[in-house]
Amino acid sequence: MADKKKNKVNRQIASTHLTSKKWQTVVAILGVTFGVSMYIFMNSFMNGVNKTQDDLAFSNLAHIRIDNENEKNDYDPVKAVFSPATIFNISGRKDIQTETDIKNTNEIVDIMNRQQEVKDVTSQVNFSVFFRNGSKKINGSISGVDPENENRMFGSADKVIAGKWIDLNYMKSGMIIGKELAEDLGVKLNDNVNILTPDGASKNFNVIGIIETSIKEIDRSRAYINIGSARQLLGENFDYSTCVLVNLYNRDETSQVVANTEKAVGYNMETWQDANQQLVAASQLRNIIASAVSLAILLVAGFGIYNIMNMTINEKIREIAILKAMGFSGKDILNIFLTQATVIGLLGAVTGLLLGVGISSAVNQVPFKVAGLTTLPIHYQWGDFAAAIIFGIITTILAGYFPARKASKIDPVVIIRG
Amino acid sequence: MTTVNKNTNALEVKNLVKYFYDPSKFQVLKGVSFDVKKGEFLSIIGKSGSGKSTLLYVLSTMDTDYEGNLSLNGQLLTGQTQNKLSAFRNEHIGFVFQFHYLLPEFTALENVMLPAKKLGKMSLEEIEHKAYESLRLLDLHEQALKGANKLSGGQQQRVAIARALINNPSIIMGDEPTGNLDSKNSLAVQDIFRDLAHEFGQTIICVTHDNDFARRTDRTIEMEDGLVISH
Numbered sequence: 292m293a294d295k296k297k298n299k300v301n302r303q304i305a306s307t308h309l310t311s312k313k314w315q316t317v318v319a320i321l322g323v324t325f326g327v328s329m330y331i332f333m334n335s336f337m338n339g340v341n342k343t344q345d346d347l348a349f350s351n352l353a354h355i356r357i358d359n360e361n362e363k364n365d366y367d368p369v370k371a372v373f374s375p376a377t378i379f380n381i382s383g384r385k386d387i388q389t390e391t392d393i394k395n396t397n398e399i400v401d402i403m404n405r406q407q408e409v410k411d412v413t414s415q416v417n418f419s420v421f422f423r424n425g426s427k428k429i430n431g432s433i434s435g436v437d438p439e440n441e442n443r444m445f446g447s448a449d450k451v452i453a454g455k456w457i458d459l460n461y462m463k464s465g466m467i468i469g470k471e472l473a474e475d476l477g478v479k480l481n482d483n484v485n486i487l488t489p490d491g492a493s494k495n496f497n498v499i500g501i502i503e504t505s506i507k508e509i510d511r512s513r514a515y516i517n518i519g520s521a522r523q524l525l526g527e528n529f530d531y532s533t534c535v536l537v538n539l540y541n542r543d544e545t546s547q548v549v550a551n552t553e554k555a556v557g558y559n560m561e562t563w564q565d566a567n568q569q570l571v572a573a574s575q576l577r578n579i580i581a582s583a584v585s586l587a588i589l590l591v592a593g594f595g596i597y598n599i600m601n602m603t604i605n606e607k608i609r610e611i612a613i614l615k616a617m618g619f620s621g622k623d624i625l626n627i628f629l630t631q632a633t634v635i636g637l638l639g640a641v642t643g644l645l646l647g648v649g650i651s652s653a654v655n656q657v658p659f660k661v662a663g664l665t666t667l668p669i670h671y672q673w674g675d676f677a678a679a680i681i682f683g684i685i686t687t688i689l690a691g692y693f694p695a696r697k698a699s700k701i702d703p704v705v706i707i708r709g
Numbered sequence: 710m711t712t713v714n715k716n717t718n719a720l721e722v723k724n725l726v727k728y729f730y731d732p733s734k735f736q737v738l739k740g741v742s743f744d745v746k747k748g749e750f751l752s753i754i755g756k757s758g759s760g761k762s763t764l765l766y767v768l769s770t771m772d773t774d775y776e777g778n779l780s781l782n783g784q785l786l787t788g789q790t791q792n793k794l795s796a797f798r799n800e801h802i803g804f805v806f807q808f809h810y811l812l813p814e815f816t817a818l819e820n821v822m823l824p825a826k827k828l829g830k831m832s833l834e835e836i837e838h839k840a841y842e843s844l845r846l847l848d849l850h851e852q853a854l855k856g857a858n859k860l861s862g863g864q865q866q867r868v869a870i871a872r873a874l875i876n877n878p879s880i881i882m883g884d885e886p887t888g889n890l891d892s893k894n895s896l897a898v899q900d901i902f903r904d905l906a907h908e909f910g911q912t913i914i915c916v917t918h919d920n921d922f923a924r925r926t927d928r929t930i931e932m933e934d935g936l937v938i939s940h
Contacts, residue, residue, distance in 0.1 A: 300827050300829075303826070304823075307819075308814065311814035312814075610812050610813075610814075613806075613810045613811075613812060614812075615771070615795065616769070617798070617804070617823060617827065618795050618796060618797075618799020618802075618824060618827055618828070619799075619827060620792045620795035621792070704766045704771045707771075707806055707810065708762065708766065
């Protein structure tokens with residue numbers, strides 16, 4: 292009861308200090324506001340950049356790719372049959388063609404779909420062809436895709452600039468062709484393109500769509516057809532594919548998914564981290580920069596708050612001495628100034644949050660028309676908001692604590708005697 | 710309210726020795742001993758540098774850097790922790806400084822109420838009522854709601870006196886408590902002090918230059934060169 296009353300007095304004194312010199316309180320709050328808002332802005336901007344980069348990279352990169360291409364064939368029939376000491380001479384030795392495709396696609400897809408980390412699975416039949424239109428002949432590649440799963444995984448439908456992606460589903464002789472490839476061939480929507488496979492099969496396809504990814508290499512050389520048509524063209528059955536692509540809910544869990552399924556799958560499994568090490572490095576470097584910059588900002592803000600609290604306390608040194616002479620203990624003084632710091636920290640964190648979101652949304656309106664972007668990217672994360680508020684308040688309290696502790700140790704006699 | 714018992718000592722000092730170390734070691738108090746009875750109105754006089762203010766700050770429990778023993782109300786305070794001393798000051802000692810020292814951001818009334826709020830033994834209404842009474846006693850009730858920094862020097866000093874009275878401290882100490890007052894107000898304050906001492910048994914100890922002031926007190930201790938030369 293008595294303790295409660297005493298704390299009430301301390302709070303009352305703290306509030307009088309805060310309200311009697313409003314400009315000083317406002318300046319102190321602004322220090323926190325600035326730090327917190329810059330922290331939020333920097334992180335939201337960095338997240339935006341990272342997210343854009345990732346979206347771009349993962350627009351045609353699966354988290355895990357399953358194929359049969361890198362399988363090494365160490366089997367040497369000569370060594371297997373004859374004893375090591377045998378001397379032999381084979382001239383003009385030839386290796387037989389190894390299988391580079393997946394014969395049991397449905398089984399692999401089922402295995403991957405059963406993993407709880409897995410979000411989407413799709414299979415592709417990829418092969419190189421000649422695209423022909425009249426006398427024009429261009430070397431390129433065909434992707435036979437499962438249109439729905441492909442779209443779920445890579446958002447292909449959004450990249451189609453003429454026609455409809457989903458038409459691939461039922462138009463078995465329809466083809467969606469890269470924008471520049473179409474230009475090079477001189478074909479438009481609804482024109483026909485003849486394709487010729489390496490094995491000599493030839494078929495006419497109708498251009499039902501034109502696609503523009505942000506990757507030139509693909510736009511210049513690739514066309515998409517239904518996976519069924521692709522199998523038909525190659526004379527393969529419905530269980531055939533050249534690769535199975537897997538996306539996870541959390542793309543950082545690739546290694547554990549690979550470890551869990553490697554045996555059952557029995558094919559080469561390549562994670563995006565292995566396939567794109569520069570992507571991992573760039574993303575990590577950006578995160579380091581973002582952390583370093585926001586830490587520096589908060590540190591500077593922290594020093595600002597420390598200075599202001601120090602100034603406030605130096606200004607109030609006589610009053611602190613009087614309070615002590617009247618019977619306020621060092622603990623009370625600490626309490627009074629920490630209360631002020633906490634109020635400044637809370638107000639600064641809240642206004643900083645608002646300002647940070649304000650600055651970020653303003654920056655998000657700045658035009659920036661490069662690589663599929665229209666404005667500068669901003670991406671908000673709850674974690675950043677929480678970290679900014681917590682760090683803002685903790686910094687303020689710490690910055691207030693040291694001057695307040697100094698104040699609590701003031702010897703009233705020295706001050707009052709002058 | 711403190712019971713009036715003139716036969717017990719409100720304050721006992723034994724062989725008080727104190728040094729200043731800055732700029733060089735210097736003995737300010739050279740073994741001061743005396744007692745003050747409950748309900749006594751005491752003045753301490755002496756020239757500048759005689760150590761009388763230093764003595765008062767030791768008596769006030771704020772200065773703990775001394776040798777010897779200090780007891781107030783029969784309680785030995787030498788060697789107590791700062792927190793205990795703070796609590797003791799809050800309840801038992803009222804202090805009037807030489808340069809009035811109010812909290813400038815608070816009103817006169819709030820300044821007077823603060824020590825009582827800190828003590829927390831009365832309700833807010835009681836504290837406010839009592840603060841008004843103290844201010845009226847010093848003819849300041851009309852200034853109660855003015856900011857402390859808006860008052861004249863004399864008014865501030867009287868507010869400080871009202872503040873010193875609020876918790877009914879058993880001992881009131883003043884360092885030139887009437888130094889900023891005109892003769893009329895100075896006399897009024899001295900009358901208040903005498904009433905408090907004689908009717909309510911509160912002990913008053915004042916350091917002063919003013920020989921007229923000293924003459925009106927019950928007893929005068931004179932100091933010179935860190936020693937009590939008469940009492």
